Amino acid sequence: MPAAVKNKIAGFMNSLIELARDDPRRVIHSLKVGIALSFVSVFYYYQPLYDDFGVSAMWAVMTVVVVSEFSVGATLGKGLNRGMATLLAGALGIGAHHVANQFGHAGEPFVIGFFVFMLAAVTTFVRFIPGVKARYDYGLLIFILTFSFVSVSGYRDDEILDVAQKRVSTIMIGASVCVIVSIALFPVWAGEDLHYLIALNLEKLGNFLEGFGDEYFQDQESKTEDLASTLQDYRSILNSKNTEESLANFARWEPCHGRFQFRHPWKLYLQIGTLARQCAYRIEALNRYLTAEIQTPVSVRAKIKEPGTKMSRECGRALKEMSTAIKAMCQPCASDVHIEASKAAAKGLNSLLKSGIWEGIDLLQVTPVATVAS
């Protein structure tokens, strides 16, 4: 084997190991899919079950492959979407078949064709509605699929009711197996992920602010070119919107678990996420100051060093306090102290500024923090 190919394979293997180490739940998820799939294929092998379901057992296999998702919420959402859509579209399809039957064998294709065309066009269009897309996109896809399936095959198959009924029950079985495996074996809750993601984001912001003051007011000489990497962690927040939104969508499908009650206010997490992002945008601008070409003269810095550092540090501590409070799910009591201290420092800085020095951006930082706290 040439060395280039060997290197490529080694690189690929390394990236796999990296993925597994990064989040071991990925390995568990892969095994879970394998288990669920092996389990439903028993329907095919075990004679009494095969006598009941026949070739329809295939639909259970298919459902398991398609419905298995990483988090419980996503699996449940897809499973429910698939189940509901199949039931509804199956019933409608049988109805359409009966209506079309009135037009005779020659007329049926045209009537069914018209139905399928209308339903597919309208449903495809409805899928563009953002709110519908977020929660029911998969269901609508299956809706079109099953309706076409049932109504069109009604033309050739007289035992349409029997086929439809078997298909619905095997799909239900497949979806249930998925959901049970997903919840019973090392469940991955999207809600929990969202919870910790938001808390971690606040912590990252806090880390930056805590370190920023020291970094900024450092002597010019001792300044290192590359900042401590923990300070740069906040960058991942800038583009976190989509992740947060899909997690919140999945979380809404999940039943109550652990400390998360049914109807947990997932939307509030998104609001905190948005505030954190706005904060991150401003931090991105602050961060620029560290590497900017024009630097404020040291003499001026010295004047505002004390309140500036304090304000930044207290801000950061308040954020980290809030992050801990979110993790523990309690009122952030200690953070108020830090916010007060930060506000006092900001006031001091403000009066300094009024006396002739402009460097007001730090103050703006306080506003979102106070908002997050409320």
Place this chain on the structure above:
Amino acid sequence: MPAAVKNKIAGFMNSLIELARDDPRRVIHSLKVGIALSFVSVFYYYQPLYDDFGVSAMWAVMTVVVVSEFSVGATLGKGLNRGMATLLAGALGIGAHHVANQFGHAGEPFVIGFFVFMLAAVTTFVRFIPGVKARYDYGLLIFILTFSFVSVSGYRDDEILDVAQKRVSTIMIGASVCVIVSIALFPVWAGEDLHYLIALNLEKLGNFLEGFGDEYFQDQESKTEDLASTLQDYRSILNSKNTEESLANFARWEPCHGRFQFRHPWKLYLQIGTLARQCAYRIEALNRYLTAEIQTPVSVRAKIKEPGTKMSRECGRALKEMSTAIKAMCQPCASDVHIEASKAAAKGLNSLLKSGIWEGIDLLQVTPVATVAS
């Protein structure tokens, strides 16, 4: 019907009309799905075709429903993924069935079960690799699906080769119909969308910068609370990352069309997109100044008004010039002039600042602009 229900339905209808008006291609896409679906159902109705394919014709219907996507790139990507994965997994499945056959009828379920478990677990894990997920996620799903399907049903069905062959050909037909309809009838090119999105984003940034100077250096009295909404357009750029990335992914599947050659450098669009986003973050911070509590005294503003306004306006013009150049696909020649003018203004401002006034953030704005230009 109670008034509340009536209102809800009216609201729903309005949102549909809104969607259609927003982008009429959505209506066309919905009709295209309907047409493709009606077309493949002919395989079921037309006797000679039905004689050839039998119940397998259903797979064409299924493929059309699942593969039809909004843009040509997405449809082509899904179609190719599905076709390739079906072929490969079908062949592997038949191979697995033959291997398992050696173990006798009693041993076969265990051998096949082992194969299915291993393949499903490994493939599911591979789907976590980000680069693979972006382009081949759907193909891997179909790979697991088809392999389980073919190998498991081999246990009950002796005509496995015949079934597999029919299935592959109907899936190919379904995918081809989708791709042809997608390209032939009012195609929606993801590449073109990406192209205009990037140009539009630069234009939005330009609009803001052009207006910012005037807005900021306005007299305190005449300042309006709500800014012109065109200035706020840039906000959509802050979260544009995912849209841009998926468009670029789709675009890479597309054949050459119009002014876009094969192997068009789609990655460069993403780079411009990232720069535009960084610029937007900074603009978000600039925007804060307009509504900040602490305002720089008018006397100081007056001093920097002339170069500040000019710098901001020239920056904005340069960006808009580049946006036009991207749209027309030519070298942005006029933008260099604006950048030079902006740099000169920045220099003037810089020397003013060195004489004792700090308000340096505007200058930072020039850096990304210059980078975008190169």
